[in-house]
Each structure stands twice: as structure tokens, then as C-alpha cells.
Amino acid sequence: MTAILQIFRQALWIPVALASVGLFALMVLTFADVVMRSAFNAPIEAATELIRIAMAIIVFSALPMLGWRDEHISVDLLDGVFQRLRLARIRDGVIQIVCGVILFFPADRIVDLAERARSFGDLTEYLAIPTFYVAWFIAIMTFAAAAVMVLRGLVTLFRPSLLSEFSNK
Amino acid sequence: MTASLIGFGAVLVLVLLRMPIAFAMGLVGLLGFMMETNWRAAISMAGRLVIDTAQDYGLSIVPLFILMGLFVNKGGISRELYQVSNAFLGHMKGGLAMATIVACGGFAAISGSSLATAATMSKVAMPEMRKYGYSDSLSTASIAAGGTLGILIPPSVILVIYGLLTETSIGQLFIAGIVPGALGILLYMVAVQLSIWRNPAAGPAGPRTDWPERIAALKGVWAVLLLFFLVIGGLYGVLDVWPIYLTFSPTEAAGMGAMGAFLIAVFRGRLSLKDIREVLTETTLTTASLFAVLIGAWIFSNFVNIAGLPEALRSLVADMGLSPWMVMAMILAIYILLGMVFESLSMLLLTVPIFFPLVTSLGFDPVWFGIVVVVVVEISLITPPVGLNVFILRGVVGDVSTGTIFRGVTPFWLMDIVRLAILLAAPGVVLFLPSMM
Amino acid sequence: QETLNISTWLPPNHPINVDMFGGLVEMMEEATDGAVTGELVMGLAPPPAQMDLIMDGAADLSIIFHGYQPGRFVGTKLIELPGYEGSAEAASVAYWRVFEEHLADLNEHRGVKVIALTTHGPAQVHSNQEVKTLDDLDGLKTRLPGGVATDVANELGMVGIQVPAPKVYETLDSGAADAVTMNMGERIGFKLNEVAKNVYEMPGGFYRGSFAVIMSQERFDSLPEDVQAALEENVFGEPASRMMGQAWDASDARATEATMAAEDNVIVTASEEDQARFAEIAEMVIGNVLAELEEAGVDAQAAHEMVQQEMDAAVTN
Ligand code: NA
């Protein structure tokens, strides 16, 4: 079990690495676009659509890791109360599972929307990249994030000891 | 109206159960939208928002500004900022605390986040103030309060998100934040003096620095000045002169700033590959969490929109015969109350979809309202019982109680209220700079 | 009484919201004796998402701009071509007639019901620097909406900058773009009198812009049959298209007047010589687009000729 979790946790870094590369590319692309435009009056026409794709990669590659680390923005106002009542762990586990389950629905819908875009032949303006690739990527990463959150919730509820072994830091 | 209020209540409950804000707003928005239409419509709307928000060109400004702040931080600029302001102010009574405020303002000019500003400055300024015998209460309070400037002085992630949610010009919002931000620095310095006046032992004078040393210290901050000048100058056409002709949109300014901060840090030899990896990872995770919240807020806002809340609020106000300023006063009171328990972003996301249409229909300027909202959001960061900046200080410093910090913050909090009153009484303070551009 | 939710992505005071959707609601109310009305819902989703919203019933009615979805719409480029002479009203009426005859079979709007088609008035070049000749357009960094506009701009050497509509003002203001192409009417909503004080006008326009008003088929089918018939007979199709075209013309006229009244704004009309040169360039664009249409299975030449014929006919009947 521990070994599987170990591999799983390492695997979560792969999309994060992808997101980091995407982010660096985004920075360089924005910079290059401005420089090309200002110095040579030749902006990179495809910059906008590449930036849009980079954004999707950045946001959705990081989503599973965010779920696993339980780092979604939340309000911990009543943490003290829950801890006193010894309900904090149960609450966290249940909420994580609920959130994971919620995510399956839009993910599933995004697959339909992606396929619809494919059937209509939607393309990006300059590079004519089919838009359904990006939508499929978003769907897959959302599914992954959903699965990770459910898993994390189950671990929190039933094997909390594993969590401390794999503390976030 | 009823449906929206129930929805709002449901979000509050879920959020207090520690459901992530993104999920609470998304779930309630989805179910609410479903009640108004049907499941297929609601889930399709949500799915489309996920796809489109993730690929919004304008939103690329968010990771780029976060990236810039983190690169700058790795470049060690925060320490140098503090050294400079200390060289000029340190010899006065309460001088180190005032230097802290000014350094926070300087850091705010390159960082988009209040929490980052407070966290960074606490590592630099706290040991110095302790060394010279400043009371814990005054030193922590000046950092916690000074840190709130991070989201008012441009660049600001909160202003970006307000601009995106309301389709208000981000460039205008940024420039509108400058004067209220400077006013904030001044008033916080007054707050320091008030604290000293009440308890002279809290902030003794530090050693005097002579002019050659001051000049030498100034050289340490060229990078900050350069970056701020690049970002803000490029944004407002100051750099559109021979022979550079640089102008850019807010998004591009963020890209230039990030690249500039990266190059400066590399140039100073302060950036290892590991640092770069850490900065990139942290930025992507923060970005993803912000986007999740934005998408949730959008779904919720679509629900209250289709449930007819904006229109209902408008007619309610009209029926009750309230004047626009009475409505504004009520809205601000609600903000101060919410500010007791909520942190900045959640508060903004929960309230803007509801209040913004009402406020603009009453004839208030969207840029002005954005700045006012950010000021009240700043206040929330140091308002008990839940003040995030105070908690950050408590976390970083360790051996100070939350109560001590909140006590020290009181004069700063009062100055915030003074500033809010000034912005309400004289909207021109906010609007004259943008109107000149 | 049935209230149709009209999803709109345009700013509140845009002629599409005020005059066109306003006009459409009036026409529907009148035709059905008040059985059907409509209500605007702002900002549900960005423009390219609108067709999905309607297909899945998140709203009942919406407007789409075909240029925002490259790859999906080819036939609709026909009405965007430069070289037609006549008002937006004439073009919109002609558009509907030609659509029924030649374009509907392409089935590009599958999944939704098309209830009106329209094109805005002739698009011109609005710039923050002097543009007096066709040659001045070469290298001009210009925000383009997609569709035929991009084809024309490429031929003229203009450099495309992709900016969403709400960002047009600050992009021009900051100088990140030199120009934008739009019909005259948009000068008001986008405050172009402040940031693009120069208009370079090509009689007949550099291109036009194609819109469709779409409705959820399911929602339409849910209406009582007599109501359906009344809408089909008196509102949907040519009547609504004509009304929208008229609204475009009126907004163009208002904006032209305001631009001429603003002392620091100039409208430069292309010289005879440049008009002739542009006509040649337009021929190339037309040839390319008609070939695209032909490939998609449209009798392109016949359809193209029919547009001008019907535009001429539309103003007389
Ligand atoms: Na800032």
C-alpha cells in the first residue's frame, strides 16, 4: 500500500512539471511578443492562441496535485471547534470525497463538449489547431483531480496514518 | 431573490464546514442554476465555463504577476528595500516601524499579494525591530498592516480579479490604486506615531545613518525601481519615447515584469535551478487554486444572475427609497462585518457578483468601487477575530500571541477607517489619476 | 406568458442588446399578443460558448458572431465579403434569402434553430495614428475579429492582434495596437472617438461581419402551435433580419455624426485610385472564399451573385 502511494505521489509531479514548463513558456512568449512588436513591428500573431493553450496546461496540470495536497482555498474559521469535537478528520475526509465526486460531472460533460467541438471542426484562428485537443486535456486532468480527491478522502477517513507519512512538505 | 439568498446561505454553511470555496460556490451555483433551468443546461454551462476560463487570454496576467513577485523575492530585494528605508527613517522615534511601512509599500509595488508582502517583510524587518528594542506589539502590527498595501499598490492580484469579474479596465484600476496606496503609507506612519505617543518605549530611535551610507543603500534597490518603472511605465505609455517605444497591456506588463524579475535574479546570481523549479511549482499551484475559485464564483454568479437577483436588488432599493449613498454605506457595513471572518479573496468573490450590478446601476464609478472594495478587503486582513495578515505574522514570528498583534494593530485599523472615509468623501482621490491617463 | 431567456455577451448599451434584442422582443410580443416575451441575461459565458448554451438549454436565445469560431462556419463568410453595395438592412435581408436558398443545407448551425441572420454595416479601419492611403495599412497592428476580416487584412499587409472586445479600448489607448476594424456604429460603445481618432473609410467597407440569432429548438417546440406559427410567420427569418439590419444602419449613422462632430476626429475616404486598387485585392479574397464555399458544397458563384441581386431588391420591397 505504502509503495503504491509512493509511486502515485511521484506520478503527480509529472503534470506539475508540465505545468512549470508551460508557465515558463508563457512568460517567454509574452516577453517575445512584446519585444517583437516594439522592436520589429512584428508581433507573434499566434501568441494569443498559444498563451491560451499554455494557460489551460498550467491550470489543469496542477489540479490533481492541488487536490492531493488539500491546498484549495478554504476558510478554517471553525477548525478549533471541529478539533475539540474530534470531528476534523471525518469532516475533511467527507468533504474531500464529496468534492471529488462533484468534479466528475463537469469532467464528463467536458468530454461531450470536446467531441461536439470536434464534430463541428473548430480550430484556432492562426495555427488551425483543433480546439478539442485542449478540451480533452482539460477533461482528463479534471477526471484525474476528481479521482485523487476521492482517494485522498478515503485515505483520510480510513488510513490517516498514511497521510502523516506523506505530509505535504 | 429568495433562491439567491438561500444559495448564499448554503455557500456560507459549506464554506464554514471547510469545503473549499471553489467547490462550495460551484456546487451551489450548479444546483441553483439547475432549479432555474435543468440539469443538462446547468452542467453544460459549468463545463463551458471550465473550458473557457482556463483558456482566457486575459487571465494569463494572474500567474505572470505571481511569478514576478516570487522571482523578485528570490532576488533578495526585500532586505535591500528595508535597508534603504531604514537608512532614511531609522533615526527617528518609531523610525524602524515607519521604515517597515515604507519597505512594505515598496515591496507592494512589485508583489501582487498582501500575504506575500507580510510574510516576506516579517522575515526581514522583525529581527531588526527586536534588535533595537521595539515592542512586539508595534513591530508585528506595522508589518501586518503594511502588508495589506500589497493588494492596493499595483500590481495587485485582487484588483486583477475584480477587473476580470466586472470587466473593468485593469490598467485603470492599477493606476487608481497608487494614490490611495500612498495615502495608506502616510496614514500608517501616523499610526506608528500614535502608538509611540501612547507608549514611548514601544519604538525607540535607531542609529542615524549618514548621507554617503544612504546613497550607498539606494544603489541596492535599483532593481526594484527598474522593475516598477518597466511595468508601470510600459503600462501607461511613459516608455513610449525614443528610442525604446515600449507600450503594453496589463497582461503584457505582467509578462515583462516576470521576465525582468527573472533576469535580475539570474544576473545577481541568486537563482539556482532548484529555486527556479520551486518558484514555477508554487506559481502553478497558486494559479490553479485561484482559477478553481474563479470558476466556482462564475458558476455561482450565473445562478444569481439567471435567478434575477441583480434586478430584484435594484427594485428593492428603489422600493425602500434608499439614496445611493445609504446603499453604499450599507454595503460597506456588510463588508466590514464579513471582513471579521472572511479573508480577502473569498470575500471579494462572494460579494462582487451580488453588489456590483447594483452599485453601477446607482451611478457609482466601477473603478472607484473597485478601489473601495480593495480597501475594505485590506481592512479585513487585520480585523479580529480572523485577520489573515495577523495570522501570517503569528506563524512567522512564533512567540507572539494573536491578541498582542491585534492590540498593536488597533491604531492602524483606525487609520484604515480614516482612509476609507477620505475615499468616500472625495472620490477624486481615486479617480483623478486614471482620468489623466 | 412565456419568457425567453436571451443570453448576451455584449455590453449593456450595445445596439444588439438595446435595439435588436429589444426590437425582437417587441416583435415577438406583438405577433403573439403578449404570449411570448424575452429577458436579457448578461455575461453567462464568452461568445464562442453561446451555441453550446443554447443547444443544452442554458438559455433560450442568443446571438453568435461566426468569425469567433474558425473552422465551424464557412458558408457564413459569403456575406462578409467586400464589394457589396448597400446598407446593412439590404445585406441582412439578402443574407436571409441567400441562406435559405444556398447555405442552409450546409447545416453549420446544427443543433439550434436559426431565427435571424444579420451583418453589420461596412467595416472601416479606426486607428490611433494617421492613415490616409491603402499603403499606410501595411504593417498596421490591427485588432481583427476573425472571418473574412483576417483574409482581407492579410492581403493588405496588416498585422493581426488578437484581443477580446472588452480590451479594445485599453489596447488602442496603450498603443499595443494601432488600429481596429469595425463598423462605424461601434465607435460609440468602444469609445473609439477617444482612442482611435482616425477613420479610414472604404466605400462599401473592407468587409462585413456575420451574425446569427439562434434559439433552442427544444424550447421552440415547447411553445403552443399557434404561437410557433405566429413567430415563424411574422417575426423569425426575414422580418427579424431586416429589423436588425435597420438597427445597424441607425447606429452607424449616429456614430458617423458623432465622429464628424468631434473636432479632433477625422474621417478620410479612400481616394478613387485606392478604391480601384482595393477592388482588385477584394477580387482575390472573394475568389479564395468562393473556392472555400465551393469545396464545402455551395454553388458559390450563384450564391455570390444572388447576394447583390437581393440587396438591390430588398430596398424596393
Ligand atoms: Na502590489
Ligand code: NA
Ligand atoms: Na478579518
